[in-house]
Amino acid sequence: MNDNFKKAGELKDLLNLREQKNLCSLACFSHTAQRRHKEKFTENEYRQTFSTDSDRILNSLAFTRYIDKTQVFSLINNDHLTHRVIHVQLVSRVGRTIGRYLGLNEDLIEAASLGHDIGHTPFGHDGERFLSKLTHENGAGFFHHNLQSIQFLDQIEKKGIGWNLSLQTMDAIVCHDGEVHSKKLVPQKNRSFMDFDLMLEHMKKKKACDEIPMTMEGCVVRMADTISYIGRDLEDAIRLGLLKRQDIPDMCKKILGQTNGTIVFNLVTDLIANSLNQPFIGFSEKVSSALKKLKRFNYKHIYKNPVIKKHLASIEDIFRFLFEKYLTALKKEDKQSVIFADFLNGMSSQYRENHSNPEIVRDYISGMTDSYFIRQAPDHLKPGSIENV
Numbered sequence: 001m002n003d004n005f006k007k008a009g010e011l012k013d014l015l016n017l018r019e020q021k022n023l024c025s026l027a028c029f030s031h032t033a034q035r036r037h038k039e040k041f042t043e044n045e046y047r048q049t050f051s052t053d054s055d056r057i058l059n060s061l062a063f064t065r066y067i068d069k070t071q072v073f074s075l076i077n078n079d080h081l082t083h084r085v086i087h088v089q090l091v092s093r094v095g096r097t098i099g100r101y102l103g104l105n106e107d108l109i110e111a112a113s114l115g116h117d118i119g120h121t122p123f124g125h126d127g128e129r130f131l132s133k134l135t136h137e138n139g140a141g142f143f144h145h146n147l148q149s150i151q152f153l154d155q156i157e158k159k160g161i162g163w164n165l166s167l168q169t170m171d172a173i174v175c176h177d178g179e180v181h182s183k184k185l186v187p188q189k190n191r192s193f194m195d196f197d198l199m200l201e202h203m204k205k206k207k208a209c210d211e212i213p214m215t216m217e218g219c220v221v222r223m224a225d226t227i228s229y230i231g232r233d234l235e236d237a238i239r240l241g242l243l244k245r246q247d248i249p250d251m252c253k254k255i256l257g258q259t260n261g262t263i264v265f266n267l268v269t270d271l272i273a274n275s276l277n278q279p280f281i282g283f284s285e286k287v288s289s290a291l292k293k294l295k296r297f298n299y300k301h302i303y304k305n306p307v308i309k310k311h312l313a314s315i316e317d318i319f320r321f322l323f324e325k326y327l328t329a330l331k332k333e334d335k336q337s338v339i340f341a342d343f344l345n346g347m348s349s350q351y352r353e354n355h356s357n358p359e360i361v362r363d364y365i366s367g368m369t370d371s372y373f374i375r376q377a378p379d380h381l382k383p384g385s386i387e388n389v
Contacts, residue, residue, distance in 0.1 A: 011046045019048075024103030026279060028215040033166040036193055049166050050107035056163040057115040062152045066117070068369035070124035072233050072302065073240065075311045075383055081236050084124075087228060088117055094268060095224035099217060101272045102281075108217040109224075111165075112172030116221060119148025121366045122373035123315050125179075125303070130319040131366060132207075138327070138358035141204030146174050148366050150200065156363055160351030167193055172218030174200065175211045176225055181292050184282030185219035188212045219281035227267045230294055231260035237302045249297055255290035267291065311383065318377040323361055330357040338376065339364050 016031050023029065033049035047055070057063055069084035092113035099109045121127035121143075132143035150170050154162040171191060191199075191214040203209050213219050237243045248258050256263045270287040283291065302308075329337035343364045344352065355363070365373070374382055 009045070012048060015048055019105070022103070023105060024277070026216050027104045028108055028168055028217050030105065030107065033168055034193065035164050035166055037164050039164065048107060050105060050111050050169060053111035053163075053165050053169040054107060054114060056165065057111060057118070057153065060118070060153065060157050060163065062118045062157065062367060063114065065367065065369050068371050069117075069120055069122065070127070070370055071229070072124060073236060073308060074123050074126075074315075074370065076240065076308075078240065080239060082232050084117055084120060087232070088114055090228040090232065091116065091221065091224045094228050094264065095217075095221050098220050098224060098268060098272060098275075098281075102216070102220070102275055104217050104220060108168055108172065108215065109220055111169045112176065112218060112221045113224065115149055115153060115165075115169065115173045116176040116225065117145065117149065118152050118173075119145040119150070119366060121145065121148075122368045122370045123312065126309075126312050126315065127319065130316045131323075131362065134319060134323045135358060135362050138323075138361075140356060140358040140362055142207050143362060143366070144203060144209055145366075146176055146209070147200060147203050148362075149173050151363060152367065155351065155354075156367070159346050160348030167191070167196060168215055168218070171196060171214045172221050174203070175213040175218055176222050177209060177211075179226075180210050181226075181288075181295055182222070182282075183285070183288040184280050185212060185222060186280045187215050187219055189214055216279075216281060223271060223281055223283075226291070226295075227264055227271075230267075230291070230298065231256075231263035233298055233302055234263075235260045237298075237305075242305060242307060243301055247301070249293055252290050252294040252297065255286060256294060263294075314381050314383045318373065318381050319365070321378065321381060322365055322373075322376055326361045326364060327357055330360060343367075 016029070019027070019029050019031075030048035030050055035049070045052070066085035066088060067083065071082045071084050071087050073081050092110050095109040095113045096106045098104075099106045121131050123130075125145075128143060128145050135141060135143045150173060153165055153173075154170065157163055174196075188211075199211060203211065213222060234243065234248070238245055245258050252258075256266050267283070267287065270284050271281065274284050275281045282288075326337065326339045328334075329339055334340070339361070344360070352360070368376070
């Protein structure tokens with residue numbers, strides 16, 4: 001055995017021992033990680049499994065495309081608005097802070113945080129809704145961005161081979177739904193790959209999903225997702241003049257604060273205090289109620305605000321146009337189409353054999369950045385950029 005490999009393996013053993021010493025008993029230890037396919041040289045790899053997962057996600061093509069994916073606000077010329085790439089980094093930072101104080105595995109939290117939104121369509125949740133309607137109409141089930149994150153990382157990346165991420169990382173990604181309000185999350189332990197695969201199939205048939213993670217770290221990521229967007233979206237809305245700070249409900253201002261920094265601090269502090277040495281991740285009753293009220297406020301005044309929705313009037317038309325265009329190209333085996341040149345070219349035969357035409361179109365469109373999506377649209381459907389809301 002090469003001496004360097006031997007030293008690398010010894011280093012990983014030391015890191016595993018450090019986890020046993022420093023992490024709490026409720027943590028997910030790296031040596032318990034499960035991969036679907038056995039890999040060569042893992043015994044002599046200095047990186048622990050969840051750390052390797054983070055590296056693989058960071059080096060995925062889908063992660064690169066985060067930079068041009070809508071978080072909330074689309075088609076608005078303002079360089080200070082949050083994009084998806086910033087959001088996932090915020091989730092990672094908030095999640096690791098919580099995990100550190102609770103004695104949980106920060107590498108698992110980081111991996112799941114970085115990968116949790118990789119399946120988002122262009123134009124955020126609006127795009128997700130438009131695409132879900134099309135996939136359901138065409139027999140490919142409902143579209144969920146968290147489910148699509150697994151599709152990219154496990155079935156599409158590396159030309160259809162996938163990254164062979166650990167079960168625990170993928171479980172935390174697919175169960176991250178921070179839009180659903182949860183006062184407390186109790187991990188649903190002991191899932192196997194068979195359980196995981198059945199869960200994915202079940203999710204495709206559901207219009208709404210609320211699966212609970214199998215690890216404490218996955219529960220942290222789900223809570224960190226909410227913590228990271230709730231105040232940040234407020235700041236973006238205030239920056240655009242959609243809201244004024246005094247519009248925030250008094251109860252929310254009193255308990256959570258009225259700036260993103262204060263809101264994040266108070267939510268993280270409360271979550272740590274209520275979850276320390278507990279078999280769950282949860283907020284106090286008072287903070288949970290204030291957070292729920294703030295979510296409702298954001299939904300009414302930001303996410304459902306007709307002022308920003310009017311800019312998306314033609315986006316649904318583009319989704320339908322492109323879906324039908326690419327579906328026709330696949331049926332006719334039109335190799336000149338971009339779905340062949342930009343997506344299927346070099347893809348493993350296994351991917352093509354295991355996916356229907358509507359599923360292939362779903363995978364191609366959902367992976368597009370906002371700007372690439374617009375470039376594929378016919379001129380008469382292309383929306384213009386907005387200087388002011």
